[in-house]
Amino acid sequence: MSNQEFKPHATPKLDELESGPWPSFVTGLKRLRDSGERYAPIANDLLGQLEHSYEERLGFWKGGTITVMGYGGGVIPRFSEVADKFPASSEFHTLRVMPPAGMHYDTDVLRKMCDIWEKYGSGLIAFHGQSGDIMFQGASSENVQPAFDALNELGFDLGGAGPALRTSMNCVGHARCEMSCYDEVKAHRMIINEYLDEMHRPALPYKFKFKFSGCPNDCVNAIHRADFAVIGTWRDDMKVDQERVKEYVEELGRDYINDHVVGMCPSKSLKLNDDDTLSVDNKSCVRCMHCLNVLNEALSPGDDKGAVILIGGKRTLKIGDLMGTVIKPFIKLETEEDFEELVEFAGEVIDFFADNALEHERVGETIDRIGLPAFLEAIGVDPDPNMVLHPRQVSFVRTDDFQDEIEKARAKKGAKEAAE
Numbered sequence: 001m002s003n004q005e006f007k008p009h010a011t012p013k014l015d016e017l018e019s020g021p022w023p024s025f026v027t028g029l030k031r032l033r034d035s036g037e038r039y040a041p042i043a044n045d046l047l048g049q050l051e052h053s054y055e056e057r058l059g060f061w062k063g064g065t066i067t068v069m070g071y072g073g074g075v076i077p078r079f080s081e082v083a084d085k086f087p088a089s090s091e092f093h094t095l096r097v098m099p100p101a102g103m104h105y106d107t108d109v110l111r112k113m114c115d116i117w118e119k120y121g122s123g124l125i126a127f128h129g130q131s132g133d134i135m136f137q138g139a140s141s142e143n144v145q146p147a148f149d150a151l152n153e154l155g156f157d158l159g160g161a162g163p164a165l166r167t168s169m170n171c172v173g174h175a176r177c178e179m180s181c182y183d184e185v186k187a188h189r190m191i192i193n194e195y196l197d198e199m200h201r202p203a204l205p206y207k208f209k210f211k212f213s214g215c216p217n218d219c220v221n222a223i224h225r226a227d228f229a230v231i232g233t234w235r236d237d238m239k240v241d242q243e244r245v246k247e248y249v250e251e252l253g254r255d256y257i258n259d260h261v262v263g264m265c266p267s268k269s270l271k272l273n274d275d276d277t278l279s280v281d282n283k284s285c286v287r288c289m290h291c292l293n294v295l296n297e298a299l300s301p302g303d304d305k306g307a308v309i310l311i312g313g314k315r316t317l318k319i320g321d322l323m324g325t326v327i328k329p330f331i332k333l334e335t336e337e338d339f340e341e342l343v344e345f346a347g348e349v350i351d352f353f354a355d356n357a358l359e360h361e362r363v364g365e366t367i368d369r370i371g372l373p374a375f376l377e378a379i380g381v382d383p384d385p386n387m388v389l390h391p392r393q394v395s396f397v398r399t400d401d402f403q404d405e406i407e408k409a410r411a412k413k414g415a416k417e418a419a420e
Contacts, residue, residue: 006041006088008033009048013055032123039123042138045086046122052082066093066141068148072201074158075144091140092122096133096159097151098167098192101185102175103128112154120147130225131209132169133159157196163360164202165350168192170212171219179292180214181232181305182333188212190339191346198350205357208350215301216287222313222324227363228349229310229324230342236302237282244298249276261291306332311349311375312364322364325372327379329386348379 011026018024032043053059064077076094083090099105113134117125122138129135134156139147148158159167170188174180191210198204211222214232222229249257254272262270266288269281278298292299309331310324328345332338349363356378357366367375376383 006044008044009051011047011051014047014051029124035123037118037123039118039121039138041088042092042122043089043124045088045090046092046138049080049082049086049089052085061092066144068145068158070200071158073161073164074200076161089122089138092137093139093141093144095121095136095139095144095147095151096129096161096167097136097156098159099128099132099134101168101188102170102173103132104172104175109154113151113156116147116150116154120150128169129167130221131160131166132211132220133167158200160199160202160207162202163204163206164200164208165195165198165204166207166209167199168210168212169220169222171214173212173214177214178296179217179232179289179301181234181301182214182230182307183339184212184214184230184232186339187230187307187333187342190343194343195347195350204350204354206360206362208353208363210346215289217289217293223310224313224321224323225315226313226324227311227353228346229313230307231310232301232305232307233287233330234302234305235330236304238280238285238292238302239300240278240280241298241300242277245278245295246276248295248298257295261294264290266290306330309345312362312367314362314364317360317362318365319368322362322368324364325367326384326387327376327381329384345379352378 014026017026026047029043029047033040033047035043049060060081061078062081064079066077067073067075074096076096078092078094080086080090080092114123114125117123117136120139120143121136124137126135126137136147136151168188168191170184171177171180173184174182175185188210192199198208208228209226210228210230211220211226212230213220213222216231216233218229218231220226222231249272254276257272262272267281267284267286269284269286270291271279271281273279278295292301307330308326309328311327312322313324314322331342333342352375353363353366356370357363358369361369372387373383376387
C-alpha cells in the first residue's frame with residue numbers, strides 16, 4: 001500500500017501537541033505517515049488510534065504472548081482493541097534490543113538497523129528506553145521472528161521484558177569522560193554475560209535492573225532507577241591544579257567562583273583563598289560533583305578510585321519512589337579478581353531476590369518489608385555506618401549513660417558464656 005492509497009486520519013488533539021516550544025513525537029509519526037514507504041499506513045492508523053484514545057480518554061491496547069524461538073521474553077506484545085477502525089496498526093509489538101555497552105555505535109550499524117526496521121516494522125525506533133533498550137516499535141506478529149533474526153545476524157540480542165533481569169545500562173564512561181572512576185563497560189558486560197539466562201527466560205518475582213555510572217554525576221540515573229547501582233567514586237583527596245584555578249579566577253572573576261562554586265558546595269568544603277588558590281576540606285566532601293563540573297580543567301577525582309554499590313532504587317510501585325541504599329560503601333575495580341567479586345556479589349543479590357521477594361515486588365520493597373539487617377545477613381555483608389538512608393535530623397547524641405550500657409552488655413555476655 002502506498003502513501004496515496006489511504007486517507008490520513010484527522011488528529012486535532014494530537015496537532016495541539018506540536019504547538020508548544022519543544023519537539024513533539026507527533027511530528028515524527030506524521031513524517032513516517034507521509035513518507036510514502038511500506039510502513040506509512042501503519043503510522044497513519046497508529047495516529048488514528050492515539051487520537052481516538054485522546055478523545056475517549058482510554059487506552060485501547062491489550063497484551064498477549066509473543067516472543068522468538070528459544071526465548072521467554074524480550075518482546076512487548078500490543079494488540080489493538082479497535083483493530084476494525086485501525087487495521088494497519090492492529091498489531092504493534094515492540095522488540096527490546098540490547099545496545100552496545102556505553103551506547104557506542106558506528107554509522108554503518110545504525111543504517112543497517114534502520115533498514116531492518118523499515119523492512120519488518122513501522123520505522124519507529126527509540127534510542128533508548130529507561131533500562132537502556134533500543135526500542136524497535138511496531139511489528140506484526142509474523143514479522144517479529146524475521147526482524148529478530150536480522151538483528152541477531154547483525155550482532156544484537158533481545159533485552160529484558162517481564163519479571164526478569166532487564167537490559168543493563170552504563171554511561172559513556174572512561175572512553176570519553178575524564179570523571180570516570182572505573183571500567184564501566186567491563187563491569188556491565190561481565191555481569192550481563194554471566195546472568196543472560198535470567199534475562200531471556202523470565203523467572204524472577206518482578207524486574208531487576210543493573211546500571212553503571214562512572215562517577216557520582218550518575219548520568220544513567222542509577223541511584224534512583226536501578227535495583228543494583230554501581231557508582232564510581234574515590235576515597236582519597238580530590239586533585240586540584242592550583243595554577244588552572246588561578247586562571248579560572250582571572251577568566252570568571254572571584255565573585256563568580258565564590259557564588260557559583262564555593263557558595264554552591266552543600267557541605268561547605270571549599271574556600272577561595274586570597275592568593276586565588278582553592279582549599280578543599282576533603283573529609284567533608286560529599287562527592288556532589290558540582291565543583292568538578294564547573295572547574296573541570298582544575299579539579300578531578302582522586303587517585304584511589306573505585307565504586308559504591310547501592311541496592312533498591314526504583315520508581316513508584318507499592319511503597320513509592322526509593323533511592324538506592326548504600327550496601328558496599330567502597331570497592332576497588334582494578335584487577336580481574338575485583339570484577340569477578342562484583343559479578344559474584346551481583347549473583348548473590350539476584351538469588352536473594354528470586355527466593356524472598358513477593359510477586360510484583362522490587363528488591364527495594366523487599367528490603368523495606370524485611371528490614372535492612374535481615375537483608376545484610378542474607379547476602380553476607382556486615383553493617384557499616386555508611387549505609388545511611390537519610391541523615392539524622394539532630395546531630396547530637398547523649399553519651400552520659402553509654403558506660404552503664406556497656407557494663408550491662410558485658411555482664412549479659414558473661415552470664416551467657418557461663419551458662420554454655
